[in-house]
Amino acid sequence: MTTFLLLAGHSTLYTYLTPFTKDYIGLNEAWVSIIYFIFGIAAVCGGAIGGLFGDRYGSKRTIKMVIIIFSIAILAISHTTFLLPLFLFNLIIWSMMSWAVTPPMQSHLMATAPETANIQISLNNSSLHLGIAVGSSIGGVIIDMTSVANNATFGGMLAILSLGTATLSMRKKHSIQTYKMN
Numbered sequence: 382m383t384t385f386l387l388l389a390g391h392s393t394l395y396t397y398l399t400p401f402t403k404d405y406i407g408l409n410e411a412w413v414s415i416i417y418f419i420f421g422i423a424a425v426c427g428g429a430i431g432g433l434f435g436d437r438y439g440s441k442r443t444i445k446m447v448i449i450i451f452s453i454a455i456l457a458i459s460h461t462t463f464l465l466p467l468f469l470f471n472l473i474i475w476s477m478m479s480w481a482v483t484p485p486m487q488s489h490l491m492a493t494a495p496e497t498a499n500i501q502i503s504l505n506n507s508s509l510h511l512g513i514a515v516g517s518s519i520g521g522v523i524i525d526m527t528s529v530a531n532n533a534t535f536g537g538m539l540a541i542l543s544l545g546t547a548t549l550s551m552r553k554k555h556s557i558q559t560y561k562m563n
Contacts, residue, residue, distance in 0.1 A: 383547040388512030390539030391479045394532040396517040406462045423476035431481030440489035448544045451478035456537035
């Protein structure tokens with residue numbers, strides 16, 4: 382559920398990044414291409430950072446921190462459009478965090494139940510893609526009902542919900558493990 386909600390929040394805005402940057406910020410096609418290029422490089426770096434931080438600080442802590450930073454970045458994106466360098470900086474943080482969650486999430490799932498790790502990783506990957514589809518749909522509805530400017534806010538709210546599911550899931554696992562040990 383955590384992966385589903387986080388990627389739904391991500392794709393609520395990412396799917397509509399072109400109209401967001403063109404209509405809301407007023408950038409031309411050349412800038413849109415540059416933004417996607419920057420976003421892609423940052424996403425690749427985010428995956429590496431997520432893996433490094435997961436190894437260094439543990440998967441649970443990294444997952445929560447990534448989601449918090451992601452939530453702040455996507456919620457702030459609409460408020461940084463007045464200054465292009467600030468917007469680009471925030472975009473890089475959002476992009477990095479959108480993919481930094483994957484390595485620690487996979488490590489966490491494998492450590493939780495190693496005997497079913499393959500199934501858990503498959504289901505997590507499926508929830509990622511389902512989250513992208515649902516988030517894209519939500520983004521379209523938001524645009525139809527209000528404006529593309531609101532997609533970031535709704536995406537941020539979904540990300541905050543993913544923090545709740547992550548926290549709940551990790552506490553529940555801890556209490557189950559404690560029960561089994563006693």
